[in-house]
Amino acid sequence: MEYAKGLLSRAKELAVQTAQEIQARAANASLVAAGMPVDAAPGSRGASPGVDSPSGGSRDVSGGRSISGAGASSSGRLGPGPGASTSMTGGIQSEDVRLARFQAELRGSTINLHALKRLAFHGIPDKGNLRATVWKLLLGYLPLAPEDWARHCAARRTQYHVFCDELIVDPKRQPDPISFGGLGALRVGDGGGSGGGPEPAGAAAAESPLEASSSGAGAGAGGSSLGPLALATEGSGGVPVDDHPLSLAQTSRWCTYFKDSEVMVQVERDVMRTHPDMHFFTGDSPEAEAHREDMKRALFMYAKLNPGLRYIQGMNELIAPLYYLFKTDTQDPLSSQYAEADAFWCFMELISDFRDHFCAQLDNAQSGIKATIRRLMLVLQHYDKELWHHMEVVHKVDPQFYAFRWMTLLLSQEFAFPDTLRIWDTILSDPHGRMDCLMRICTAMILHVRPILMRGDFSVILKTLQRYPPVDVNVLLTKAAAMPPCTEILAASV
């Protein structure tokens, strides 16, 4: 309790500073609106804004209520800011305070998801390596009682590896009646043999993911033997088989294998192109290879488990941040080891909101991507009719040219990687839902570059929006936070 009181008093101190910073922010915002570049702190490393100003001393452990409607939240930027020099020291303090608040929140016997969401809305501090855990909570992967985490994770991870085992078809492997037995080496790839397939970590881990069993390399070497005995050596003394590589039967393992290979080729093509600027994903190093294999497998599993949707180009961009985060999580060693399984489940959860955007058949339906983009345009109209008119009517810029990628990939392609993580903090924790938050941020993005758009013609508009100019994402997020939920706007405008 002492600790909580300490937090509270500190928060009150900072409230005063916050007020000052809000003013500085407002000055900032007007500079931004005038189109002049503000402090270009690249990516917002360590710039977690938002000391929540408690009004009237709420006593919950998290220490404060967020100023959701107030618009400006103070900048916790560590670099020199345009505001007074107090903002620098204020920034460092607030980062630690926020970190402390997060840690306090995660310490209880039951986590208050609502409070966590409010905290995360203003960004999760990069220090203290909390993001992976918080995201897992926000995506519903971890249960709310920390003591259940180990058990729950183990169950999910085992389930994932069981799926891997069952669904990745190795046509040479004898179907074994004892489910986990007979693990064979995995060859995923087209018949041409794309240089030795990956050994799934799942092969060995199917037994028990909690043991530090290494990847299936061991299992692969031993387990790949089928009946190797030479049978009759003269004439056609072979064993009659039903399943053979050229089989066209639906139940044929070979047939399934070749169909899967086609999906795998697609997945591979996309995964190879994920974040070419990051060593984590690109290059020939064995770690990068391993990371790519993991992501390929997870995406392939999703395609197999969702035969209606299968794999669509772009899904790799959604799983990449999740996998990166979990793999580099130093908080929990198991988390890094089973990053693939965790990322798979979280990806399932994340994409469930946005599934319909990926389905081509639903393009024209109520829930499809075109409808969402239309709704975005309605919201934009509400805020800035002139701008909308200028873009859509005068210069006939089809919003699909830019908004499609924004919405389907959750803005992961528009900003630097750290900024994407920061934006996803907000999207995942928004109380009005992820889709709503995404739409608001997109609207904020368009409004932010209004001066450039108003002055420009078709090519300028397109260039600006497709290659979004560098910006401090906190400005956009603040703007988006200040907007009422889109559902209200859309209801009103109908």
Added chain:
Amino acid sequence: MVLVLCIGDLHIPHRAPDLPAKFKELLKPGKIHSTICVGNVCSKVFLDYLRTISGELHVVAGDFDEFAAPEQLVLDIAGFRVGVCHGHQIVPWGDAEATSLLQRQMGADILVTGNTHKFEARKAGSCLALNPGSATGAFSVAAAGSSPPQPPPTPSFVLMDLDGQKVTVYVYQLVDGEVRVEKIDYNKAA
């Protein structure tokens, strides 16, 4: 896991009009890595069809072929040395000893020959001698001359699955209008 198709002795158009329809159904592109043709395709046009089945086509000259091709080939596929020859050069036709002589000359792990129009898969020491038979079931002088009179050859071809040290031979035969598939495993090391 490399799939190699071995096919030959088609004699199109002289002794047979076309591949059996059921075989054509099975031979769809996309699954097979390379094709080895032991010769006596005869028609150049049909050679082009064979080229569409997979990415690579290796063909040797048979005694009735209408195009130029090498007499013998030694290929390196998936770590196996595969020797290809039509077999009319091996005298006596179909003789096991003479065939293994050729195998030793080529230094091949797997020797694929034709000419006899009869499917055979024989292990000779550590080497494998394969004969895919005739894919069209064409008339064969070798078979006709023997007594007691033999029935017409069964249409057949072979698909090899080369995987590490193991070769799995799938033989496809057209028996009574139906495709029958049999599998034989060989280990290179053994």
